[in-house]
Amino acid sequence: MAVWKVLDTKDIPVRCRDLPAVERKVIYQKVTKSYKTTLDIPKGSLGETRSMGIMDQVFVALFYACILAIPLSFVPALTLSGLFLPRNYTIGLAAFYAILMLVPVAKDRRKEWIEGRLLQMMYHYSSYKVVWTSSVESQAKTPAIGSGGPHGVFPLGAVMSIPAMNEFMNINFVGGMASVVFSTPGLRSIGSIGGIDVGKMSVQRAIVKEGKTVGIVSDGISGCFAAANGTDEYLAIEDKKGISKMALRLxxxxxxxxxxxxxxxxxxxxxxxxxxxALSRALKMSIFFFTGRFYLPIPTRDPIVMCIGESIVLSGKKVENPSKEQVDEVHKLVVEAHKKLFDDMKGAYGGKYASKELVICS
Known part of the structure; x- marks a missing residue:
């Protein structure tokens, strides 16, 4: 019988990352708690924020400032420089951003991220927790495609889920990221955590030829804007059926x-x-402003929890040209699974989520 498992990264010893992988796995098993149902998870426990030293908070905030503030600032900075500063300053600033865009960045450094101090601090900053149903463990070695959300302004939960899936659940997992991420100053460095281009051919190659499971933030650019809709939780996947179609085809x-x-x-x-x-969709990149902690482009310390529900198990047979009806049927299952997972877990998170509803939009 499947049970629900909860791993709170605060329970992992700080020096655990220095141990061999086999010994780390033993520690993860010891600190993981099991519950018969989601109702058995203490209400509000997933939304608890842990304490963290000021200097550690500053370090993580500076990292987020680098990956989020730089892409937010480079157009205004170049514009203002061109209007008010000597030409040489503008050329120098443009050269600086060009270097940030062109200097090669390692594409896959999942192992280094997992064993590095920065990731542990990111987990700590966001009071990061992983919740999953044990039934997915039997499918860990089988390549799959993931539908995750919400995107929000920045899919921080998705970014941290890449090393978490690999380390805590032993899944050969990579995350699909928009092409623009790999050429955006500052932001592009995050691709080394285990990101691949979210394009169809790239995703198919990772799954079919490399045997990886690929996670996709299913609401994408629309999810950036859906987050501004109101007080509920919004998932902009009403008309996004690409994952369902690919699952059928493969x-x-x-x-x-x-x-x-x-x-x-x-x-x-x-x-x-x-x-x-409309402009963001046309350019295939998010164009808007945002604020976070202290009204800066730095995430607040709201706890982030990755919840993995029951997988949608298809027949395993490939449908080379799935019909619209077949795609719609699978997409309906995806939507229902997202809503069920949210409703099952929101009480365990508590706080502002206890009264929220998951709204599926376009």
Whole structure:
């Protein structure tokens, strides 16, 4: 019988990352708690924030400032420099951003991230927890495709889920990221945590030829704007059926993931006319402003929890050209699975999530 498991990264000894992988696994098993049902998880326990030293908070905040503030600032900075500073200053600033865009960045450093201090501090900053149903463990070695959300302003939960999936659940996991991420100053460095281009060919190659499970933030750019809709939780997947279609074509199971806390740690600032959303979709990159802690482009310390629900198990048979009806049927299962997972876990997170509803939108 499947049970629910909860791993709170605060229970992992700080020096655990220095141990051999086999010894780390033993520690993870010891600190993981099991519950018969989601109702048995203490209410509000997943939304608890841990204490953290000021200097450690500053270090993590500076890292987030580098990956989030630099892409937010380079257009205004170049514009203002061109208007008010000598030409040489503008050329120098442009050269600086060009270097940040062009200097080679390692594409896959999952092992280094897992064993590094920075990731542990990121977990600590976000009081990061992983919750999953034990039934997914039997499928760990089978390549699958993941539907995760919400995206929010920045999919911080998704980024941290890549090393977490690899380390805590022993899944050969990578995350699909928009192409623009790998060429955006500052932001592109995050691709080394285990990101691949979210394009169809890249995802298929990772699954079919490399035997990896690929997670996709299913609401994408639309999810950036959906987060500004109101007080509920919004998942913009109503008309996004690409994951369902690919699962049918490749005969894959679909893993369903929800990142609690991801949509509230940064607040989007968008126009009420939908112009920025339309422009973002046209350019395939998010264009808007946002604020976070102290009104800066730094995430607040709202706890982030990755919840992995029951996988959608298809027949395993490949459907080369799935019909619209087949795709719609699987997509309906995906939507229902997302809503069930959210409803099952929101009480355990508690706080601002206890009264929220998951709204599926486009």
């Amino acid at each position: 005969g894959l199971n679909i893993a369903v993931v929800h990142w609690f806390g991801n949509s509230v740690c940064l607040e989007p600032k968008v126009d009420g006319f939908g112009m920025l959303k």
